[in-house]
Amino acid sequence: MVTIGTASYTGTAARILDVAEVLVQTRGFNGFSYADIAAEMNITKAALHYHFAGKAELGEALISRYAARFADALAAVDSAGAQPAAKLEAYAHLYLDVLREQRMCLCGMLAAEYQTLPEPMRAAVLRFFDANETWLQEVLEHGRAAGALHFGGSARDTARMIIGSLEGAMLVARPYGDTARFEAATRNILAALATAEGPGGARAQPASG
Amino acid sequence: MVTIGTASYTGTAARILDVAEVLVQTRGFNGFSYADIAAEMNITKAALHYHFAGKAELGEALISRYAARFADALAAVDSAGAQPAAKLEAYAHLYLDVLREQRMCLCGMLAAEYQTLPEPMRAAVLRFFDANETWLQEVLEHGRAAGALHFGGSARDTARMIIGSLEGAMLVARPYGDTARFEAATRNILAALATAEGPGGARAQPASG
DNA sequence: GTCTATAGGCAGATAGAC
DNA sequence: GTCTATCTGCCTATAGAC
Numbered sequence: 533m534v535t536i537g538t539a540s541y542t543g544t545a546a547r548i549l550d551v552a553e554v555l556v557q558t559r560g561f562n563g564f565s566y567a568d569i570a571a572e573m574n575i576t577k578a579a580l581h582y583h584f585a586g587k588a589e590l591g592e593a594l595i596s597r598y599a600a601r602f603a604d605a606l607a608a609v610d611s612a613g614a615q616p617a618a619k620l621e622a623y624a625h626l627y628l629d630v631l632r633e634q635r636m637c638l639c640g641m642l643a644a645e646y647q648t649l650p651e652p653m654r655a656a657v658l659r660f661f662d663a664n665e666t667w668l669q670e671v672l673e674h675g676r677a678a679g680a681l682h683f684g685g686s687a688r689d690t691a692r693m694i695i696g697s698l699e700g701a702m703l704v705a706r707p708y709g710d711t712a713r714f715e716a717a718t719r720n721i722l723a724a725l726a727t728a729e730g731p732g733g734a735r736a737q738p739a740s741g
Numbered sequence: 742m743v744t745i746g747t748a749s750y751t752g753t754a755a756r757i758l759d760v761a762e763v764l765v766q767t768r769g770f771n772g773f774s775y776a777d778i779a780a781e782m783n784i785t786k787a788a789l790h791y792h793f794a795g796k797a798e799l800g801e802a803l804i805s806r807y808a809a810r811f812a813d814a815l816a817a818v819d820s821a822g823a824q825p826a827a828k829l830e831a832y833a834h835l836y837l838d839v840l841r842e843q844r845m846c847l848c849g850m851l852a853a854e855y856q857t858l859p860e861p862m863r864a865a866v867l868r869f870f871d872a873n874e875t876w877l878q879e880v881l882e883h884g885r886a887a888g889a890l891h892f893g894g895s896a897r898d899t900a901r902m903i904i905g906s907l908e909g910a911m912l913v914a915r916p917y918g919d920t921a922r923f924e925a926a927t928r929n930i931l932a933a934l935a936t937a938e939g940p941g942g943a944r945a946q947p948a949s950g
Numbered sequence: 951g952t953c954t955a956t957a958g959g960c961a962g963a964t965a966g967a968c
Numbered sequence: 969g970t971c972t973a974t975c976t977g978c979c980t981a982t983a984g985a986c
Contacts, residue, residue, distance in 0.1 A: 579970050786980085
C-alpha cells in the first residue's frame with residue numbers, strides 16, 4: 533500500500549483544482565493561466581490567489597491530489613483480489629479512462645514540461661512515478677512467483693517499461709483522438725507478460741552498445 | 742523511403758532553428774520565447790522576425806527540418822542493409838541519442854502540447870508519427886516474412902506500440918536524468934520481438950471491455 | 951539583415967474595500 | 969471569500985532607421 537499524500541480539498545478550492553486539472557492535462561502547465569480558470573468558474577483571478585498563493589502552489593496541490601486519487605485506485609485494485617494479469621489490465625484501464633476524456637496523464641504531461649517546473653512540483657512528479665513503479669513491481673513479483681506472469685529481467689525494469697509504454701501510448705494516441713491506438717498497444721505489452729516467453733528473456737540483446 | 746519535407750536552411754535561419762530546437766525539446770513550445778532565442782544568439786527579437794514571421798512559422802520549420810533529418814537517418818539505416826532486429830535497434834538508438842542530450846523527441850514534446858498548437862504544426866506532428874509508423878511497419882513485415890521477427894498482431898499495431906513505448910520511455914527517463922531507464926525499456930520491447938513468442942500472441946486478451 | 955523603439959496584450963501577483 | 973483596481977514584467981509583433 534502506498535500513501536502519497538493526504539491532501540483533501542472541498543468547496544471552492546476543490547472546484548479550482550478540478551478546472552485546473554483539466555487545463556493542465558489538456559494544455560499543459562505552461563499552456564493555461566489563472567485567467568482561464570477564473571473565466572471557467574466565473575470568479576476573478578484575485579479569488580484564486582486566496583485559495584492558492586501562486587501557480588506553483590496550485591501545481592503542487594494538483595499533483596498531490598492526483599497522486600492520492602491514483603493511490604486509492606491502486607489500493608482498490610488490490611482489495612478486489614484479482615489475478616496478477618487482471619491487476620495489470622486494471623492498471624492500464626486507469627490510463628484509458630483518462631485518455632477517453634481526451635486528457636493526458638497529469639504527471640505524463642508534467643514530465644514533458646519538467647525542466648520548466650518549480651522544484652517542489654518536480655519532486656512530486658517523480659514521487660508519482662516511483663509510487664506507480666512500486667505498486668507494479670509488487671504485482672509483477674507476485675505474479676511471477678505464482679507462475680501467472682512471465683518476464684526475463686527484473687520486476688523493477690519491467691514495471692518501468694510498463695509505465696513508460698502506457699504514458700507514451702497515451703501521448704501519441706491523444707493527438708490522433710484515437711483510443712484504439714492506446715488499447716492495441718496495451719494488449720501488445722500485457723499479452724507478452726501473460727505468455728510463456730515474455731519480454732527481456734534470455735535472448736535479449738542490448739539496444740545500444 | 743519516406744520523404745517528409747525538403748526544407749533546407751543555412752546561415753542565421755539555421756542557427757535560429759538550432760537554438761529553438763533545443764528550447765522546444767527541453768522546455769516545450771509554450772516554455773520558451775523569442776527573447777530566449779535572441780539572448781542565446783546575441784541578436785534582437787526583431788531580427789528573428791525577419792527570418793521567421795512568427796512563432797507558428799518557426800514551429801512549422803522546426804518540425805519540417807526535424808522530420809527531414811529523421812527520414813534521412815531512417816534511409817541511412819535502410820542503406821546499411823542490416824538485419825530486421827538490428828534495424829529496430831538502430832531505430833531505438835536514434836531516440837537514445839536525443840535523450841543523451843537531455844532532450845525529449847521534438848514531436849513527442851509537441852504531442853503533449855498538441856491542443857495548444859496552431860493547425861499547421863498539428864498536421865506536421867501527425868505526419869512525423871505517420872512516417873515513423875510506415876518505416877517501422879515495413880521493417881516488421883519484412884522481418885516477420887524472413888522469420889527474424891515474431892509478433893502476433895498486425896505490423897501496423899506493433900509499429901505503433903514501438904513508437905509509443907519509445908516516446909514514453911524517453912518522457913519518463915528524462916526527468917530522472919537516467920538514460921539506463923530508457924535502455925532497459927528498449928531491451929524489454931525489442932527482445933520480445935526477436936524471440937519466438939512475441940507480443941500480441943494468440944493468448945492476447947483485450948486490455949479493456 | 952540587424953538595429954532601436956514601441957505598440958498592445960496578457961502573464962502572475964498584490965492592496966485594500968466590502 | 970470575493971471583489972475592483974492596479975502593478976510590473978514579459979509576450980508576440982511591427983515600424984522604420986541604418
